[in-house]
Amino acid sequence: MSTDTSVSLPSYEEDQGSKLTQKAKEAPFIPVGTAGFAAIVAYGLYKLKSRGNTKMSIHLIHMRVAAQGFVVGAMTVGIGYSIYREF
Template sequence: MANSQPIFDYRDESQADKLARKSKDSPFMIIGIIGLLGVCGFGAYKFKTRGEMSTSVFLMQLRVAAQGTVVSALTLGLAYSLAKKHLFNDEKKD
C-alpha cells in the first residue's frame, strides 16, 4: 500500500509555511480564526458602550460569541468535507 502523501520533515517548516499548509488542509479553521478575531475586535469596540452591564457579564457573553463562531466554522467545515466525501462522490462502486 503506497502512501499518497510525500514524506516531509515538519521541523524545517517556518510559521508562515505552517499557516499556509494548514489553510490548504482545512480552510474552515482559518475562517474560524478570522471570525474569532472579528468577534474580539467587535467586542473591544463595544466595550465602551456596554452601559450598566458589568464587565464580567460582558466578557462572558463575548467569550460565548467567540467560541460559537469558531465551533460553527469548524462544524460547517466538517459537514462540507463529509458531504463532499459521501454525498457528492462521483465514483461508481462496482
C-alpha cells in the first residue's frame, strides 16, 4: 500500500522580488510613502545631535508627525491617482 501524498506545484514560482514589483505597479504611491517615511526618520536621527535646547520628546513628536503626514499625503495622492485612472 503506497501513500503518495506529493502535491504538484505550479510550473512557476514567484519570489519576493517579483511580488514586490507587481504590488508596486498596482499601487505606485505605497513605495513612495514608505521611502519618504524612511527618509524623514533618517533625517530626524541625523538631526538628533543638533536639536539644541529642544527636549527629546518634542523632537520625536515633530519627527513622528512629519513622517505620518508624508505617508498620509502619499496615500491621498495615490487614492486620487487611482480614482483618476479608473474614470
